[in-house]
Amino acid sequence: MGKKNAISIGRMFTTPGQLVSLLVLVMPLAVAFYMSFTDWTPTRGSLAQAEFVGLENYRELLVWDTRFLEAIGRTLALSAICLCLEFLLGLGLAVLFMRSFRGKRALLSAFLTPMMVLPVVVGYTFWMLFQTNGPVNQVLQLLGMAGPEWFKDSTLAFAAVVITEVWHWTPLFFLILLSGLNAVPENPIRAAVILGANPRQVFWHVVLPMLRPVIVVAFVIRTMEVIKLFDEVFMLTRGGPGSSTETISLYIYKLAFNDFQLSYGAAAAFMVLVGSLLLVHLLLTPIKDQLMEDRH
Amino acid sequence: MTRPKLELISLLKKYDGDVVAVDGINLAISPGETLALLGPSGCGKSTTLNLIVGLEQPSSGDIRVDGDSVLNVPAGKRDIGLVFQDYAVFTSMTVYENLAFGLKMRGVPRKTIDAEVKETARFIAMDDMLEVKARDLGGSELQRVAIGRTLVTRPSILLLDEPLSNLETDARLAMRQELRRLRSDLGLTIIYVTHDQVEALSLADRIAVMSDGKIIQTEDAERILRMPGHTHVAGFLGSPPMNLLYADIMKADDGSLLAVAGALSLSLPPLSLLLDYSGGMDCPAALNRMPERDAFIFGLRAEDLTLAPRDDAFLTGVVTNIEPRGGDCILSLDANGTELKAVAPSPCPVGEQEHVGLKLEPADIFFFDRNSNQRLELRFSREADA
Numbered sequence: 001m002g003k004k005n006a007i008s009i010g011r012m013f014t015t016p017g018q019l020v021s022l023l024v025l026v027m028p029l030a031v032a033f034y035m036s037f038t039d040w041t042p043t044r045g046s047l048a049q050a051e052f053v054g055l056e057n058y059r060e061l062l063v064w065d066t067r068f069l070e071a072i073g074r075t076l077a078l079s080a081i082c083l084c085l086e087f088l089l090g091l092g093l094a095v096l097f098m099r100s101f102r103g104k105r106a107l108l109s110a111f112l113t114p115m116m117v118l119p120v121v122v123g124y125t126f127w128m129l130f131q132t133n134g135p136v137n138q139v140l141q142l143l144g145m146a147g148p149e150w151f152k153d154s155t156l157a158f159a160a161v162v163i164t165e166v167w168h169w170t171p172l173f174f175l176i177l178l179s180g181l182n183a184v185p186e187n188p189i190r191a192a193v194i195l196g197a198n199p200r201q202v203f204w205h206v207v208l209p210m211l212r213p214v215i216v217v218a219f220v221i222r223t224m225e226v227i228k229l230f231d232e233v234f235m236l237t238r239g240g241p242g243s244s245t246e247t248i249s250l251y252i253y254k255l256a257f258n259d260f261q262l263s264y265g266a267a268a269a270f271m272v273l274v275g276s277l278l279l280v281h282l283l284l285t286p287i288k289d290q291l292m293e294d295r296h
Numbered sequence: 297m298t299r300p301k302l303e304l305i306s307l308l309k310k311y312d313g314d315v316v317a318v319d320g321i322n323l324a325i326s327p328g329e330t331l332a333l334l335g336p337s338g339c340g341k342s343t344t345l346n347l348i349v350g351l352e353q354p355s356s357g358d359i360r361v362d363g364d365s366v367l368n369v370p371a372g373k374r375d376i377g378l379v380f381q382d383y384a385v386f387t388s389m390t391v392y393e394n395l396a397f398g399l400k401m402r403g404v405p406r407k408t409i410d411a412e413v414k415e416t417a418r419f420i421a422m423d424d425m426l427e428v429k430a431r432d433l434g435g436s437e438l439q440r441v442a443i444g445r446t447l448v449t450r451p452s453i454l455l456l457d458e459p460l461s462n463l464e465t466d467a468r469l470a471m472r473q474e475l476r477r478l479r480s481d482l483g484l485t486i487i488y489v490t491h492d493q494v495e496a497l498s499l500a501d502r503i504a505v506m507s508d509g510k511i512i513q514t515e516d517a518e519r520i521l522r523m524p525g526h527t528h529v530a531g532f533l534g535s536p537p538m539n540l541l542y543a544d545i546m547k548a549d550d551g552s553l554l555a556v557a558g559a560l561s562l563s564l565p566p567l568s569l570l571l572d573y574s575g576g577m578d579c580p581a582a583l584n585r586m587p588e589r590d591a592f593i594f595g596l597r598a599e600d601l602t603l604a605p606r607d608d609a610f611l612t613g614v615v616t617n618i619e620p621r622g623g624d625c626i627l628s629l630d631a632n633g634t635e636l637k638a639v640a641p642s643p644c645p646v647g648e649q650e651h652v653g654l655k656l657e658p659a660d661i662f663f664f665d666r667n668s669n670q671r672l673e674l675r676f677s678r679e680a681d682a
Contacts, residue, residue, distance in 0.1 A: 187384035190351055191442075195398035195449060196372035205397070209388035290431075 057267035090173025123235025154244030180214030319509035332500035377446035573673035595662030609653025
């Protein structure tokens with residue numbers, strides 16, 4: 001069989017797949033992108049009939065829409081708090097699991113369970129837990145504290161979202177960091193010990209730097225997830241009280257499906273997409289050289 | 297005699313109850329001496345180093361530095377440095393940070409660190425690369441950083457764990473030279489672990505050959521090659537190593553001796569020419585010791601087996617393989633079912649499958665005890681042919 005023939009047969013097999021991805025991936029994105037430059041809503045005729053408004057939607061979002069900007073700020077704050085807590089807890093657990101102790105295997109499975117639960121189920125469960133007469137407040141009462149109304153106070157509602165998110169996703173950090181720690185070569189650690197480093201110095205100066213790429217990757221994965229955070233907040237607070245726990249995904253959802261401002265929502269979604277790309281790029285900067293490095 | 301710098305006394309390391317990695321080693325190393333621990337992989341060399349440096353604790357026995365036990369001194373405070381086979385350089389740090397690490401951990405003032413690091417960097421010829429990240433360095437540079445990082449803490453004993461085995465041939469030759477310079481410049485006491493005899497011979501004052509966790513012979517570098525004390529040493533050292541033949545010696549009625557190794561039989565000089573040196577002097581006492589039939593292991597050095605006309609040969613065999621080495625070539629021979637190695641000049645005067653004769657001076661036969669595998673002080677007299 002000739003080389004040309006082989007290539008055309010190859011094309012025959014791959015073309016349908018490429019067409020399907022064009023249809024389901026690129027097309028909707030392109031349509032949404034176009035939509036973001038119009039004032040279309042489904043109640044007023046088809047998209048083709050909608051008026052082209054140029055950058056109007058984007059201008060309005062950036063200049064006038066304080067709720068959008070607040071939601072972005074809130075999402076970033078939530079990401080920062082959650083990721084730091086998840087990282088510290090995950091690292092602590094991973095270091096603990098580097099030692100041997102009884103029941104380690106069972107405990108490992110138990111610690112990994114939360115991240116296997118559906119976000120909607122986690123949201124619903126914590127919504128129940130944080131009810132005024134719920135188990136969390138009952139425990140607080142046993143400890144002699146008055147259980148607050150979690151979802152009526154904006155700070156507490158935010159805290160409830162953080163707690164839920166941290167419970168749900170610390171296991172991912174734990175898992176990634178544990179495998180990272182296991183992959184750290186032994187000899188540099190031994191070399192550091194011989195050179196006089198104590199365990200704390202070994203961890204700080206030798207182990208942690210070697211773990212850096214793994215840590216960055218964990219942060220990137222989780223950042224992308226937290227920016228998209230929707231289900232749990234939707235189940236817990238619906239963004240309330242007021243808009244005090246409204247994440248950017250939740251706000252875009254409300255724009256599109258409560259207010260039917262589809263083109264405006266599309267513009268918001270595209271801005272978030274560009275913002276996330278920039279953020280991920282920024283996060284990857286410290287290890288870019290290592291990621292691009294050829295293997296010797 | 298000067299007090300040894302480092303002493304290992306009945307050093308034993310067992311893992312999980314029964315696995316013996318280091319089996320009762322005794323060793324004394326003088327100040328400024330370089331000792332090579334030579335042996336195949338898995339014979340306990342690296343474990344011995346880990347015990348000396350303090351990364352592992354022995355199951356029993358003692359380690360003394362300058363006469364004092366260091367078993368209760370943690371690694372890092374023993375004044376002993378170790379350079380790892382894979383260098384174990386901190387890749388996220390620069391060369392400078394790597395060199396400064398040990399001093400920083402010891403709380404040495406920044407100014408002193410700076411001076412020491414720069415001096416060491418000059419010594420290892422890395423002073424123009426101080427700001428380069430270690431992950432961007434090549435093999436021999438990493439090696440130099442690993443050595444420099446250890447030297448900067450000024451240990452009195454330096455342990456090197458197969459330091460050249462990860463390097464390319466030319467880098468290895470250059471590094472070997474540098475290690476020799478380092479040895480003469482610093483006068484350190486060095487233990488050098490290797491499985492490469494050429495390295496051991498070129499760098500060490502003495503060689504300790506290890507096998508199965510035991511040291512089976514410790515000898516001057518040159519002498520150990522000439523006079524292997526044990527079949528393990530004979531079968532490991534030399535290139536190719538000595539041929540070892542399980543031979544039974546029988547005495548004929550006329551007093552002459554015959555050695556039988558499988559289907560191969562070799563006629564030997566008469567018993568009267570077999571000398572026994574075990575008494576410390578040349579005397580033909582072997583005469584009385586030799587029973588009617590005795591079992592030995594014969595050691596025949598490949599270099600001593602030379603091509604000869606078949607009717608004048610000590611033994612004959614069929615060439616099964618020829619391995620050219622540049623200056624000469626190694627012949628593999630089948631001598632009546634016994635496999636032997638011999639060295640022939642280059643270009644090789646014989647071809648594969650050729651039936652050839654080999655000459656051997658009977659005085660060059662080594663005798664090993666078949667039970668203990670130790671070399672016996674027996675030898676045929678050189679005057680035999682005179």
